[in-house]
Amino acid sequence: MNLPPDKQREMLRQMLTIRCFEERASADYHAGKIYGVVHCYIGEEAVGVCSALEQGDQIISTHRGHGHCIAKGADLKRMMAELYGRQTGYCKGKGGSMHIADFGIGMLGANGIVAGGISIVTGAGLAAQMDGKGRVAVSFFGDGASNAGPFHECLNIAATWKLPMLYICENNMYAAQTSAAETHAMPDVAGRAAGYGIPGVVVDGNDIFAIHQAAARAIARARAGEGPTLIECKTFRWRAHTERIGQPDFRTEEEIETWKRRDPIARLRGQLEAQGALTDADWQAMNKEVSATIGDAVAFAEASPFPAPEQALEDMYAA
Amino acid sequence: MNLPPDKQREMLRQMLTIRCFEERASADYHAGKIYGVVHCYIGEEAVGVCSALEQGDQIISTHRGHGHCIAKGADLKRMMAELYGRQTGYCKGKGGSMHIADFGIGMLGANGIVAGGISIVTGAGLAAQMDGKGRVAVSFFGDGASNAGPFHECLNIAATWKLPMLYICENNMYAAQTSAAETHAMPDVAGRAAGYGIPGVVVDGNDIFAIHQAAARAIARARAGEGPTLIECKTFRWRAHTERIGQPDFRTEEEIETWKRRDPIARLRGQLEAQGALTDADWQAMNKEVSATIGDAVAFAEASPFPAPEQALEDMYAA
Amino acid sequence: MRELTYAQAGVEAVAEEMRNDQRIFYMSTDPAVSLMKEFGNKRVRATPIAEGALTGIAIGAAGSGYRPIMDWRQVTFSFVAMDQIVNQAAKIHYMFGGQRTFPVLYRANVGGGTRLAAQHCQCPYSMFMNLSGLKMFLPSTPGDLKGLLKTAIRDNNPVISFESNRLLTTKGPVPDGDYAIPLGVADIKRTGSDVTVVAVAWLVHEALAAAEELAKDGISVEVVDPRTLVPLDHAAIRASVQKTGRLVVADEAGPTAGFSAEVAAVVTEDPATFARLKAPVKRVCALNVPIPYSPVLEDHVFPDRKRIIAGVREVLQGRLSDKAV
Amino acid sequence: MRELTYAQAGVEAVAEEMRNDQRIFYMSTDPAVSLMKEFGNKRVRATPIAEGALTGIAIGAAGSGYRPIMDWRQVTFSFVAMDQIVNQAAKIHYMFGGQRTFPVLYRANVGGGTRLAAQHCQCPYSMFMNLSGLKMFLPSTPGDLKGLLKTAIRDNNPVISFESNRLLTTKGPVPDGDYAIPLGVADIKRTGSDVTVVAVAWLVHEALAAAEELAKDGISVEVVDPRTLVPLDHAAIRASVQKTGRLVVADEAGPTAGFSAEVAAVVTEDPATFARLKAPVKRVCALNVPIPYSPVLEDHVFPDRKRIIAGVREVLQGRLSDKAV
Numbered sequence A, B: 001m002n003l004p005p006d007k008q009r010e011m012l013r014q015m016l017t018i019r020c021f022e023e024r025a026s027a028d029y030h031a032g033k034i035y036g037v038v039h040c041y042i043g044e045e046a047v048g049v050c051s052a053l054e055q056g057d058q059i060i061s062t063h064r065g066h067g068h069c070i071a072k073g074a075d076l077k078r079m080m081a082e083l084y085g086r087q088t089g090y091c092k093g094k095g096g097s098m099h100i101a102d103f104g105i106g107m108l109g110a111n112g113i114v115a116g117g118i119s120i121v122t123g124a125g126l127a128a129q130m131d132g133k134g135r136v137a138v139s140f141f142g143d144g145a146s147n148a149g150p151f152h153e154c155l156n157i158a159a160t161w162k163l164p165m166l167y168i169c170e171n172n173m174y175a176a177q178t179s180a181a182e183t184h185a186m187p188d189v190a191g192r193a194a195g196y197g198i199p200g201v202v203v204d205g206n207d208i209f210a211i212h213q214a215a216a217r218a219i220a221r222a223r224a225g226e227g228p229t230l231i232e233c234k235t236f237r238w239r240a241h242t243e244r245i246g247q248p249d250f251r252t253e254e255e256i257e258t259w260k261r262r263d264p265i266a267r268l269r270g271q272l273e274a275q276g277a278l279t280d281a282d283w284q285a286m287n288k289e290v291s292a293t294i295g296d297a298v299a300f301a302e303a304s305p306f307p308a309p310e311q312a313l314e315d316m317y318a319a
Numbered sequence C, D: 001m002r003e004l005t006y007a008q009a010g011v012e013a014v015a016e017e018m019r020n021d022q023r024i025f026y027m028s029t030d031p032a033v034s035l036m037k038e039f040g041n042k043r044v045r046a047t048p049i050a051e052g053a054l055t056g057i058a059i060g061a062a063g064s065g066y067r068p069i070m071d072w073r074q075v076t077f078s079f080v081a082m083d084q085i086v087n088q089a090a091k092i093h094y095m096f097g098g099q100r101t102f103p104v105l106y107r108a109n110v111g112g113g114t115r116l117a118a119q120h121c122q123c124p125y126s127m128f129m130n131l132s133g134l135k136m137f138l139p140s141t142p143g144d145l146k147g148l149l150k151t152a153i154r155d156n157n158p159v160i161s162f163e164s165n166r167l168l169t170t171k172g173p174v175p176d177g178d179y180a181i182p183l184g185v186a187d188i189k190r191t192g193s194d195v196t197v198v199a200v201a202w203l204v205h206e207a208l209a210a211a212e213e214l215a216k217d218g219i220s221v222e223v224v225d226p227r228t229l230v231p232l233d234h235a236a237i238r239a240s241v242q243k244t245g246r247l248v249v250a251d252e253a254g255p256t257a258g259f260s261a262e263v264a265a266v267v268t269e270d271p272a273t274f275a276r277l278k279a280p281v282k283r284v285c286a287l288n289v290p291i292p293y294s295p296v297l298e299d300h301v302f303p304d305r306k307r308i309i310a311g312v313r314e315v316l317q318g319r320l321s322d323k324a325v
């Protein structure tokens, strides 16, 4: 992979930002400052798709959406303020963790319904095709979502209409407490692509370069009008399905430990060090900076007012 | 194909029965004796699946359901009475053409919602598996239905749970006025089976033996606990999507004529004649008998009373 | 004025708007041939049978600057798309704090009389009314349909156009030129003083026929056609009942938690209207069953002018003396 | 009597019935661990996330002699299964002329208070009430939930159990031994003479708290908990309003075409009840918006004891003198 060291370091910083953001979100959730539910992406931060996108390209996410937001360039302050339920949040406190969106940067939202976003972003892909400006759209979803109807309906439509789409299945081997092995007849979701006559690619989901590369190829194909690609990233979440206390988790300690040893952040850091492109001091500095940014985001959120109760009645209809 | 001549003649008679039943249904629809809508199966009668089933096996059908009913052994009288909206019909006049069922013979109903029956019959397959008596269940559906979510959800579930299922896609190349070429990225629906790790078979849908044979293999597999099979029968309907007047039909005369030359009935008749297993007199006699049966069905329907208006309030809940 | 059928008025509204605004495109499993011919297969798409996905695709395209129209055809087919309707279309503007507008028009045919039985005949609009975030209407005439469709296509929110199966081939006057009817404004289809009949779609015509009949007995019926279901014109309904003191709601749907229940509540929860209400409200609705096929059964299930007349007489019972008051 | 949480009562009902009847099996994307442990993965199935298919699979298995329970979990997830609910489960018995029975129990969690925002918090039960062919209930106590679930599991029709998110961890007495509560029978949770409050689920508890508060001012509130939504106990509701002359309906759902509208109609369309009605009916419901996340906003949207008190005072306004009558 021949990305310039600057870009690589930027990728590392981004993964680190995701991790730190979520560590803080988890802590603040347990401290009662964030409400409802938080789904952590920790362990899956190697989201190398967005680094291959350009401005104007659009993505959609899932209930586990912080990583995609950050990778697409969302403002940490407004994200954290949303988690804190404040007026200054992305959704003015109406959405929370499962519903952060930033249409301005082409992030069409986290989504609380499994497979609920796939169709919406396919519509963004159709719009991109009709615009004719070479833009693409990206649907992120989990292994669990790949068993739901919209996956099939949209892959067929996108393949038939040759929509400029990337379907990115982040296969972390579990849907809540249920293993993919119990719910999928085949280990590879990517194998379903052939039925629609489109490429189906399996990549190491903890190798940000592998993902970036596969995404770059799919994006080129999409921009060239050749249609969608299905990319399956094999990965694993370190934490429980949600941050809620007392939820069952049937995964073994051993399985979790194995995957912790494949930490995508440690891996990229190691690669950069091996290339001589990152010193220990660089790493310390990066950690410090990232942690300061998260601190700023929290400070912003804490300083922001809650919405006024009556604001519940705002934003019902567009003018 | 080594089926005994008796069985072959029985298959021929069945196809002929389907055709005559529908010719009559069409005529009576246009005469105003049958209401709503009628979808004819004419040209697609080579439904060789049911001949490979045993009593106790279950099937489900679609809006185009007469053929499947007859093949599974439904009573023509009660079918015709249902079309006529009479009390003696299978559904006491509550269903009509799109909703004929005979649970007693394992026919779980025609269904007015495209892809609506696939899940229900998959539940029958699950029941068959739990019963452990080696029974199977069969889902009939069209090329159009294969693009809908339930197709995908059920194939995955059936494959994962190894349900004793046959999924039979009758690909007549059109969904109402829209060609399969416009709505499918790939010509073969069967190609989607691989994504679920199950066999996907394409057969000549106008060759009843080919279908019978493919079905027999799939049934054996299902009874052995090895899971579902997807079989795609390439076929064609001769008539418009429905019998309603004035509906658009973009198919060319030429296309229709080509398929008429592949008439599944003429084909089987020719094969039987070539084997010396059917004389012209046999054929004439068979036609006469079938036509008498249809006549009896119509007479029965016409002699049957309409339901009383208040019967609209019956059958709401089971006791 | 020109006479068009209800179906023609619908096509005309769509075609006129599509000519004026290139951002509009149309999706359906079987679009009208005339639209396909005029606008070609990119702007009028014959889609795979995947209404769930297409309902969401419309939302996404709308959020990206287009103005899609998704024609579900029979409303019973829309249930495969219900997640996208309930959890996405209705919530997306609010949930994200109003970041984007989502101008989508959904079209759905409702009602019976077609002998197509339970899986094609249904009037489930109150299920959609219960949602927060969607607008919707159900016109009774070609002219109303065209005018409301035009407004809906120009609206920046998801709107559902419920269109009556029974009225598709009925003709009515349609004004020339460009006109639009605002959402949320009821139309008094006949003025009267003894009883208010609030009716929608086909039942408006049955109510008018009933009114004609009742007039022979000196009973004066006011027929209020809300036209829009959300937002519902509370003021017009209440004003009429304040005048007449009596309410019959006529609806092709079943009563339970239906449009008719909502109208009953809107009237009886308003102190000024309640104060003038002289008789119990009366719902004249379909019987509470799925729609059966056989004409004898189907016709028995649906309300009609006869049942409206009986309903009106019922709310007038023993109270004709009130008229003098 | 033993005290169990609402959630425990639900699990207990299911487990007891599953022990007694081998035809019962359970499907959910995340079934309760205790059920999985006791009954194993064939009778308690952790399914793919495909609620649409599974809802239909339940119907098919029911028609083949089993008695499936499909747990949709949050009711918002059931919308992906809406075709199977509306077009299949609700219609299949009637449409086919009663050929087979389809004993399926569907479970769904409803309501807010969980800070999960619009795609997880909703009270759309009136959307299901509008259908013909399904029975459904929404209990307010662990004891009611257990008794109704047992009846539902033994019923030979599709039944939906709506279960309140807010009540999952609240405790209440649950009788020992086997008992079942019939569908369609309301429970008067408190008797009173001035105003009837018809409430469901969490609002029953808020109504009881409101009644306690109002009692201090000498206002006597009767709290009627219908428990079953379909069939709704019209007689009990009407009898109570005939006694009190006033009706407040308290519901965590929005008002439009909601459960509350249905109750208002049931009361105001009945001549005997209408004759005794002394004041406008009052709906105390959620505000008409999708449910927002931030606690400040969410708490503002939902009705509570304070709003019930205000509602009761409103229907009593200027009429306290009636009490003497």
Ligand SMILES: Cc1ncc(C[n+]2csc(CCOP(=O)(O)OP(=O)(O)O)c2C)c(N)n1
Binding pocket: A063, A064, A112, A113, A114, A141, A142, A143, A144, A145, A146, A172, A174, A175, A176, A241, D029, D049, D051, D077, D080
């Ligand atoms: C339609 C629907 N069904 C069930 C749920 C509950 N649920 C939320 S996340 C989840 C698991 C999703 O698994 P996957 O798609 O693999 O994503 P992951 O959580 O592993 O990132 C489930 C079952 C839901 N939100 N929507």
Ligand SMILES: Cc1ncc(C[n+]2csc(CCOP(=O)(O)OP(=O)(O)O)c2C)c(N)n1
Binding pocket: B063, B064, B112, B113, B114, B141, B142, B143, B144, B145, B146, B172, B174, B175, B176, B241, C029, C049, C051, C077, C080
């Ligand atoms: C969900 C749904 N969408 C649309 C329709 C209208 N419709 C009825 S049959 C049909 C075409 C079905 O095509 P296919 O599955 O290929 O079956 P065929 O008619 O060719 O036998 C359509 C679109 C429907 N009944 N249900």
Ligand SMILES: [Mg+2]
Binding pocket: A142, A143, A144, A170, A171, A172, A173, A174, A175, A176
């Ligand atoms: Mg997963």
Ligand SMILES: [Mg+2]
Binding pocket: B142, B143, B144, B170, B171, B172, B173, B174, B175, B176
């Ligand atoms: Mg077809």
